[in-house]
Amino acid sequence: METTSKKSLITGEVMKSSILGAFKKLNPVYMVKNPVMFVVEIGFIFVLLLAIFPNLMGDGTGSHLRLYNSIVAVILLVTLLFANFAESIAEGRGKAQVQTLKKTKTVTEARVLLSDGTQIMKQANELVKGDIVIVRTGEVIPNDGEVIEGIATVDESPITGESAPVVKERGGDFSSVTGGTTVTSDWLKIEITSLPGESFLDKMIALIEGASRKKTPNEIALNTLLVSLTIIFLLVVVTLYPMTTYLNVTIPVATLIALIVCLIPTTIGGLLSAIGIAGMDRVTQFNVIAMSGKAVEASGDVDTLILDKTGTITYGNRMAEEFKPIKGVKEIDLIRAAWLSSLKDDTPEGKSILSLAVKLNVDSTDEKRIVETSEDIPFSAQTRMSGLDMQDGTKIRKGAYDSIKDRSIAAGRALPKDLEELVHQVSSLGGTPLVVAEDDHILGVIYLKDIVKPGLKERFELLRSMGIKTIMCTGDNPLTAATIAKEAGVDGFIAESKPEDKINVIKEEQSQGKIVAMTGDGTNDAPALAQANVGMAMNSGTNAAKEAANMVDLDSNPTKIIEVVEIGKQLLMTRGALTTFSIANDVAKYFAIIPAMLMVGVPEMRALNIMHLNSPTSAILSALIFNAIIIPLLIPIAMKGVQYKPMAASKLLNQNLLVYGLGGIITPFVGIKLIDMIIGPISQMTGL
Numbered sequence: 226m227e228t229t230s231k232k233s234l235i236t237g238e239v240m241k242s243s244i245l246g247a248f249k250k251l252n253p254v255y256m257v258k259n260p261v262m263f264v265v266e267i268g269f270i271f272v273l274l275l276a277i278f279p280n281l282m283g284d285g286t287g288s289h290l291r292l293y294n295s296i297v298a299v300i301l302l303v304t305l306l307f308a309n310f311a312e313s314i315a316e317g318r319g320k321a322q323v324q325t326l327k328k329t330k331t332v333t334e335a336r337v338l339l340s341d342g343t344q345i346m347k348q349a350n351e352l353v354k355g356d357i358v359i360v361r362t363g364e365v366i367p368n369d370g371e372v373i374e375g376i377a378t379v380d381e382s383p384i385t386g387e388s389a390p391v392v393k394e395r396g397g398d399f400s401s402v403t404g405g406t407t408v409t410s411d412w413l414k415i416e417i418t419s420l421p422g423e424s425f426l427d428k429m430i431a432l433i434e435g436a437s438r439k440k441t442p443n444e445i446a447l448n449t450l451l452v453s454l455t456i457i458f459l460l461v462v463v464t465l466y467p468m469t470t471y472l473n474v475t476i477p478v479a480t481l482i483a484l485i486v487c488l489i490p491t492t493i494g495g496l497l498s499a500i501g502i503a504g505m506d507r508v509t510q511f512n513v514i515a516m517s518g519k520a521v522e523a524s525g526d527v528d529t530l531i532l533d534k535t536g537t538i539t540y541g542n543r544m545a546e547e548f549k550p551i552k553g554v555k556e557i558d559l560i561r562a563a564w565l566s567s568l569k570d571d572t573p574e575g576k577s578i579l580s581l582a583v584k585l586n587v588d589s590t591d592e593k594r595i596v597e598t599s600e601d602i603p604f605s606a607q608t609r610m611s612g613l614d615m616q617d618g619t620k621i622r623k624g625a626y627d628s629i630k631d632r633s634i635a636a637g638r639a640l641p642k643d644l645e646e647l648v649h650q651v652s653s654l655g656g657t658p659l660v661v662a663e664d665d666h667i668l669g670v671i672y673l674k675d676i677v678k679p680g681l682k683e684r685f686e687l688l689r690s691m692g693i694k695t696i697m698c699t700g701d702n703p704l705t706a707a708t709i710a711k712e713a714g715v716d717g718f719i720a721e722s723k724p725e726d727k728i729n730v731i732k733e734e735q736s737q738g739k740i741v742a743m744t745g746d747g748t749n750d751a752p753a754l755a756q757a758n759v760g761m762a763m764n765s766g767t768n769a770a771k772e773a774a775n776m777v778d779l780d781s782n783p784t785k786i787i788e789v790v791e792i793g794k795q796l797l798m799t800r801g802a803l804t805t806f807s808i809a810n811d812v813a814k815y816f817a818i819i820p821a822m823l824m825v826g827v828p829e830m831r832a833l834n835i836m837h838l839n840s841p842t843s844a845i846l847s848a849l850i851f852n853a854i855i856i857p858l859l860i861p862i863a864m865k866g867v868q869y870k871p872m873a874a875s876k877l878l879n880q881n882l883l884v885y886g887l888g889g890i891i892t893p894f895v896g897i898k899l900i901d902m903i904i905g906p907i908s909q910m911t912g913l
């Protein structure tokens with residue numbers, strides 16, 4: 226699957242604003258939201274004071290101490306800036322995108338059609354829900370809405386990044402339009418469905434700007450852990466103080482603060498929000514808009530994926546292929562009834578039946594009269610039927626086998642003997658059989674042909690190896706469902722399902738503690754999209770679906786949920802890996818610094834000073850410098866995410882513990898030693 230738009234990674238512009246952002250974020254009001262880094266900031270302020278007034282805590286007055294305190298203060302400041310920079314740069318790409326989107330929002334006027342037929346011009350920001358507007362070629366659609374008349378091509382590229390215009394028309398799946406897109410041919414009559422400032426585009430801008438970004442549940446839990454660790458290390462260092470006095474080692478307060486900062490989980494504390502933002506951004510790069518970080522995170526935890534058949538697993542442009550009459554019924558009578566039943570059917574299925582009937586020379590001379598005089602019985606997922614009631618009282622219906630069957634039985638009719646056989650023939654090909662009835666007489670079956678998308682089997686295999694169960698939900702009959710399910714390789718299916726059945730499947734899974742994802746595009750999918758932990762609506766779908774979902778796929782490709790799940794997993798893994806690395810780092814630093822610090826007063830400690838660092842001062846400064854530069858060094862991993870390979874969760878965990886845990890323990894020893902080799906001689910020269 227290709228992403229349609231790849232935005233360049235980090236531009237000079239983003240770099241500049243990120244550096245600026247790093248300084249702006251030093252504001253304590255902002256810093257306090259990140260407790261670990263806030264502790265570093267307090268430490269910095271404290272050491273800064275000690276640089277100015279070295280004897281503030283009774284450490285003495287020497288100029289060396291002043292210099293030392295100043296150096297520690299500078300490194301602490303740099304640590305803060307690095308952490309802030311990580312967050313800024315993660316936000317940077319989104320900011321550039323917002324600029325482009327804001328340019329889209331330049332509509333000022335809309336042509337409103339009043340109920341008396343007159344047209345007036347109104348400011349776009351004065352439009353209310355229910356207003357009817359007319360948009361002509363070259364004009365921008367003023368707000369989100371549903372097409373109620375007309376057919377036109379619309380350029381949606383500002384939102385989807387897709388340059389080819391899309392056709393919009395009344396009814397079906399292509400009736401919703403987005404404010405800010407441009408009509409490129411013909412005209413549309415649109416009913417406005419959003420209030421000014423609440424359009425899809427507005428929401429996208431707000432989301433990307435971070436206005437509605439909240440800490441996710443996992444982030445909150447991790448933060449609690451990080452705060453606990455911070456408190457523990459604070460206590461460790463505080464209790465070290467009387468111990469050193471007892472051992473007759475004098476340790477400057479700045480060193481103790483440096484030690485605290487080295488030991489508390491600053492690496493993950495500094496990168497945590499960047500990881501979250503980058504995760505959301507990666508989804509955006511895939512042309513999926515996530516309404517919250519929580520949604521992206523939930524997609525990483527998905528256990529069950531509910532997919533609908535038509536349009537997700539199959540291409541969904543179901544075309545009438547053949548008319549199969551019941552024994553004793555003339556083919557032309559079936560064709561005529563099928564044609565009648567579709568005269569007012571707006572769905573693609575209905576249209577394809579009309580064109581096949583016309584191709585087979587149906588008698589259509591009285592079309593106009595019938596259209597004008599009969600009553601439309603539109604298709605609904607609830608009834609799974611469509612048709613019309615004619616002026617003479619004849620009721621023409623076509624629909625799902627069980628729906629028409631129930632209807633006939635209710636009317637006290639016996640079913641034709643060969644009906645089941647015809648339905649079976651179509652179903653075993655994976656096609657959708659539509660049964661046609663005139664009043665309660667069943668005339669035959671329409672074969673709607675559909676094709677399973679290629680490559681799905683491999684993708685479902687991939688999901689299975691991630692431990693995700695796939696369930697196909699369809700309104701179609703059990704045999705068609707079984708045929709398609711087998712061909713596509715899903716784990717299970719539910720046939721003859723009505724919209725509420727989808728919700729029930731989701732609830733059932735959730736009651737077993739499972740996290741459920743689903744995709745959908747119709748108004749009838751909206752409740753299920755809202756019920757699912759991850760609901761991904763298609764951009765081409767109805768506004769109700771988009772409103773209910775917590776993600777929208779701008780490319781309207783339902784199988785993209787698979788990539789979203791991968792990105793979510795990658796986000797969770799990246800966070801886990803860097804947390805492991807960070808904590809392993811801190812523990813390693815403890816063993817690297819403490820012996821070097823104490824060996825002055827406790828000669829026995831020399832044995833533990835396996836790193837042979839130049840001096841206690843050099844040891845602590847090296848550790849502090851390492852602690853700072855590890856943050857920018859890890860920014861690429863935070864942004865790109867650790868590589869995800871599908872495998873069992875436990876195996877993955879073990880592998881990550883090995884790589885990031887062991888790596889986290891070894892890296893500080895190597896890093897601190899290298900830095901010590903550089904700054905050791907300098908600190909000796911300056912006599913620090």
Ligand SMILES: Nc1ncnc2c1ncn2[C@@H]1O[C@H](COP(=O)(O)OP(=O)(O)OP(=O)(O)O)[C@@H](O)[C@H]1O
Nearest residue numbers: 533534535572604606609610611624625699700701
């Ligand atoms: N235009 C139509 N007129 C009458 N019956 C239809 C029409 N379109 C579909 N049906 C019948 O209604 C059933 C349900 O349709 P619906 O679109 O809700 O589900 P589906 O497309 O079969 O499955 P999925 O939920 O996978 O999209 C179809 O299986 C078909 O039998």
Ligand SMILES: [K+]
Nearest residue numbers: 486487489491
């Ligand atoms: K640290």
Ligand SMILES: [Mg+2]
Nearest residue numbers: 533535536700
């Ligand atoms: Mg459908």
